[in-house]
Amino acid sequence: TQLLEQSPQFLSIQEGENLTVYCNSSSVFSSLQWYRQEPGEGPVLLVTVVTGGEVKKLKRLTFQFGDARKDSSLHITAAQPGDTGLYLCAVSNTDKLIFGTGTRLQVFP
Amino acid sequence: DAMVIQNPRYQVTQFGKPVTLSCSQTLNHNVMYWYQQKSSQAPKLLFHYYDKDFNNEADTPDNFQSRRPNTSFCFLDIRSPGLGDAAMYLCATSGFRGSVEQFFGPGTRLTVL
Numbered sequence: 001t002q003l004l005e006q007s008p009q010f011l012s013i014q015e016g017e018n019l020t021v022y023c024n025s026s027s028v029f030s031s032l033q034w035y036r037q038e039p040g041e042g043p044v045l046l047v048t049v050v051t052g053g054e055v056k057k058l059k060r061l062t063f064q065f066g067d068a069r070k071d072s073s074l075h076i077t078a079a080q081p082g083d084t085g086l087y088l089c090a091v092s093n094t095d096k097l098i099f100g101t102g103t104r105l106q107v108f109p
Numbered sequence: 110d111a112m113v114i115q116n117p118r119y120q121v122t123q124f125g126k127p128v129t130l131s132c133s134q135t136l137n138h139n140v141m142y143w144y145q146q147k148s149s150q151a152p153k154l155l156f157h158y159y160d161k162d163f164n165n166e167a168d169t170p171d172n173f174q175s176r177r178p179n180t181s182f183c184f185l186d187i188r189s190p191g192l193g194d195a196a197m198y199l200c201a202t203s204g205f206r207g208s209v210e211q212f213f214g215p216g217t218r219l220t221v222l
Contacts, residue, residue: 092209
């Protein structure tokens with residue numbers, strides 16, 4: 001079983017639409033990260049959330065950490081083609097990152 | 110700019126022919142990682158180094174080996190590549206043990222003919 005389940009697995013939308021990606025677990029975490037990986041590149045850290053209920057905004061991206069620190073969401077407002085990529089949530093376990101199952105987003109012009 | 114560099118970006122090898130992928134970093138980070146990533150999947154950790162201390166994942170095949178001759182460089186050796194080893198190979202670093210942030214290189218896409 002996967003520690004971090006993301007949904008949806010795939011998302012294909014038109015430019016200008018809003019979307020939400022979810023990252024769920026039955027475990028409690030001290031922090032959680034979101035990475036974006038563009039085609040042909042390595043993942044890049046977008047944000048780290050550490051406090052239950054925390055909301056962080058990064059331009060059109062809004063990240064929320066669940067009150068119980070078991071889940072997180074990423075909301076994108078007015079998606080653009082440049083948002084296309086693989087979105088990965090992750091948690092740290094000693095030296096290692098445990099990645100979620102991933103959400104592949106395609107935004108069409 | 111400080112960064113993680115992977116060479117080559119694209120590598121083609123033949124079935125069974127050994128191949129080495131390289132990674133270098135200018136961040137002076139203690140921890141270096143190698144991941145394998147197949148299409149539309151999350152990266153899968155193969156092994157990592159904390160300084161010279163090598164940590165192999167339990168399910169990493171023996172076909173995959175690694176070397177870290179110094180802080181800046183780390184190599185991934187695939188002794189006898191099979192068709193199933195075709196993937197993107199990502200190198201990453203983090204500043205210290207327990208750090209929540211990893212910095213990834215752009216990856217090497219390996220094709221096995």
